[in-house]
Amino acid sequence: MYVSHLECSKCGLHLEPHKIAQLCPTCGAPLLVRYDLAKVKASFSKDALARRKHNLWRYRELLPFQDETSIISLGEVMTPLIPLEKLARSLGATGLYLKDEGLNPGGTFKSRGAAMGVTCAAELGVKAIAMPTNGNAGAAWSIYCAKAGIDAYIVMPVEAPSITRSECAIAGAKLYLVNGLISDAGKIIARAVSKNKWTDASTLKEPYRIEGKKTMGLEIAEQLGWEVPDVILYPTGGGVGIIGIYKALLELREIGWIGDKMPRLVAVQSEGCAPIVKAWEEKQAASEFWPDSSTIAFGINVPKALGDFLVLDAVKQTGGCTIAVSDEEVLHDQAELARTEGLFICPEGAATLSAYKRLLNSGWIKSGEKTVLLNTGSGLKYPNTVRVDVPVLEPSEDIPG
Ligand SMILES: *Cc1c(COP(=O)(O)O)cnc(C)c1O
Numbered sequence: 001m002y003v004s005h006l007e008c009s010k011c012g013l014h015l016e017p018h019k020i021a022q023l024c025p026t027c028g029a030p031l032l033v034r035y036d037l038a039k040v041k042a043s044f045s046k047d048a049l050a051r052r053k054h055n056l057w058r059y060r061e062l063l064p065f066q067d068e069t070s071i072i073s074l075g076e077v078m079t080p081l082i083p084l085e086k087l088a089r090s091l092g093a094t095g096l097y098l099k100d101e102g103l104n105p106g107g108t109f110k111s112r113g114a115a116m117g118v119t120c121a122a123e124l125g126v127k128a129i130a131m132p133t134n135g136n137a138g139a140a141w142s143i144y145c146a147k148a149g150i151d152a153y154i155v156m157p158v159e160a161p162s163i164t165r166s167e168c169a170i171a172g173a174k175l176y177l178v179n180g181l182i183s184d185a186g187k188i189i190a191r192a193v194s195k196n197k198w199t200d201a202s203t204l205k206e207p208y209r210i211e212g213k214k215t216m217g218l219e220i221a222e223q224l225g226w227e228v229p230d231v232i233l234y235p236t237g238g239g240v241g242i243i244g245i246y247k248a249l250l251e252l253r254e255i256g257w258i259g260d261k262m263p264r265l266v267a268v269q270s271e272g273c274a275p276i277v278k279a280w281e282e283k284q285a286a287s288e289f290w291p292d293s294s295t296i297a298f299g300i301n302v303p304k305a306l307g308d309f310l311v312l313d314a315v316k317q318t319g320g321c322t323i324a325v326s327d328e329e330v331l332h333d334q335a336e337l338a339r340t341e342g343l344f345i346c347p348e349g350a351a352t353l354s355a356y357k358r359l360l361n362s363g364w365i366k367s368g369e370k371t372v373l374l375n376t377g378s379g380l381k382y383p384n385t386v387r388v389d390v391p392v393l394e395p396s397e398d399i400p401g
């Protein structure tokens with residue numbers, strides 16, 4: 001057992017570990033899990049790790065669950081880090097990789113957070129969780145809760161990708177749609193949680209989900225032979241993924257598994273919803289609510305993130321930047337990647353390719369810099385983003401030409 005305590009990300013308050021926890025009782029900021037990293041360093045080795053199964057549970061010394069028998073697993077895999085040689089060459093660059101989270105259970109990286117969040121919830125005796133979602137998180141938590149026997153109350157915007165509704169429904173979650181945004185769903189959940197004493201599993205309102213998402217950073221470092229890349233581009237909504245990757249790298253540095261170098265972390269948003277980019281450009285420590293947000297990259301349509309200050313800090317500390325791209329570029333680059341590399345990725349993931357192109361053009365990324373694009377989910381979950389215009393033949397007709 002290596003968890004030492006829970007710590008408030010803002011005021012630094014320490015709380016006892018292994019408890020059902022929500023926001024900091026003093027200041028209302030997110031809580032983070034802290035480990036006795038000296039103890040981890042003394043007893044965890046790269047050799048021991050190399051012998052373990054290729055899934056996120058392999059990093060158990062840096063994870064918050066207490067007992068291996070509590071693990072709620074749906075067959076997670078270590079997702080591939082795919083070199084995009086052909087595409088990079090066409091851009092005059094080398095060293096471009098895509099971490100493909102589309103291979104996770106449920107087709108998105110949200111299953112990492114759900115696997116850890118639900119495992120810890122089950123271990124701590126939680127009977128019901130509730131959460132607002134843009135679709136993918138709700139779907140992931142629904143399937144893990146089904147396996148754990150925990151009730152899941154989910155509220156998502158009517159506009160959320162419709163496949164995620166089916167995923168929640170078939171897994172037996174109690175699903176509601178809201179005529180509004182994820183922020184509106186969040187208000188409904190907050191009222192329901194205080195009335196019913198459910199556990200609030202909203203983004204960063206409990207400390208364990210981020211520990212699951214952190215494993216993306218651990219995997220990237222391991223897959224690159226413990227040499228971190230120069231740049232990581234991440235499609236940022238609530239920001240848990242980028243905060244988690246940063247936390248992973250800090251912990252790896254502390255136990256001496258990577259050197260002092262940090263990858264420059266880039267928070268990629270959509271021009272239709274870019275509160276973190278705006279805050280960064282205005283040199284603010286936190287963002288403001290982005291009114292009338294809209295983008296086809298639905299997972300990053302988050303007008304105000306609870307952990308915005310943590311995202312901005314991760315970007316700043318690593319010498320990174322923020323950037324917003326248009327839906328047009330995203331659709332173009334999603335199709336280009338499928339055509340050149342055979343990868344059908346989600347629009348959120350494609351936004352990182354659009355950002356890469358812009359940053360390469362501006363010289364912020366050098367053509368030889370090792371760069372990882374984080375594809376957060378499979379394109380199969382967004383069939384409607386692809387405009388298909390194909391001829392229909394009668395059985396007697398021939399293919400023209
Ligand atoms: C939720 C989601 C995001 C945003 O993730 P955060 O870590 O909350 O910023 C990006 N892409 C997809 C596909 C998502 O479902």
Ligand SMILES: [Zn+2]
Binds near residue numbers: 008011012024027028
């Ligand atoms: Zn606090």
